[in-house]
Amino acid sequence: MRVAIFLACALLALCRSPATAQAENPDPRGAVMCMWMIYSTLSQVADKCRPNADHQFRNALRSGVKRMEDFIIRNSDTTLEQIDQQKKLRAERSVAHHCASSNEAFREFERLRDTISISDLEKEIDRLIEVDRPPVWNPCL
Numbered sequence: 001m002r003v004a005i006f007l008a009c010a011l012l013a014l015c016r017s018p019a020t021a022q023a024e025n026p027d028p029r030g031a032v033m034c035m036w037m038i039y040s041t042l043s044q045v046a047d048k049c050r051p052n053a054d055h056q057f058r059n060a061l062r063s064g065v066k067r068m069e070d071f072i073i074r075n076s077d078t079t080l081e082q083i084d085q086q087k088k089l090r091a092e093r094s095v096a097h098h099c100a101s102s103n104e105a106f107r108e109f110e111r112l113r114d115t116i117s118i119s120d121l122e123k124e125i126d127r128l129i130e131v132d133r134p135p136v137w138n139p140c141l
Contacts, residue, residue, distance in 0.1 A: 027136065030128050032075075034140035036068040037090075039125075042109045044091055049099035049106055060118040064125040071129040078135075 043061045046054060072078050099106060116124070 027133065029131060029133075031137055031140050032068055032071055032128060032135035033137040035125075035128055036065065036072060036135075037137075039068065040065045040087055041090060041105060042112060044087065045099075045105045046109050046113075048091075049109075054113055057113050057118060057121075060121055061112075064121060067125060067129060071132070072135045075132050076135050 039061060043058070043065050046058045046061065050058070069080070069083050072083065073080060112121075
């Protein structure tokens with residue numbers, strides 16, 4: 001979860017979306033919407049910038065994003081169409097500019113890939129979504 005918190009700090013300004021639900025009492029498992037936004041952005045960056053590399057890690061990240069999306073749909077009024085629209089808007093706004101090695105999101109993808117194993121990434125996401133509850137944006141960190 002420490003890696004996720006670090007990534008949240010680094011990408012929050014980049015990926016900020018309107019909050020739809022706030023946690024009155026912080027959930028020790030984490031804010032699913034926030035982590036979905038971060039991992040979804042990193043997945044988009046990886047797919048755009050590294051389409052022929054890091055296949056196993058990109059697949060694990062993509063699978064984790066899909067599992068978070070399933071959680072969000074199952075536990076809220078959010079639809080798959082809304083999720084897809086959010087990803088499309090984010091891609092149009094920012095992902096297209098992420099492939100420069102000086103770009104923060106690109107560096108964060110590489111940092112994530114270099115600091116967490118696929119197994120640990122999967123375990124982190126498992127812990128995040130193991131208990132059904134309303135998915136919230138905040139507290140992101």
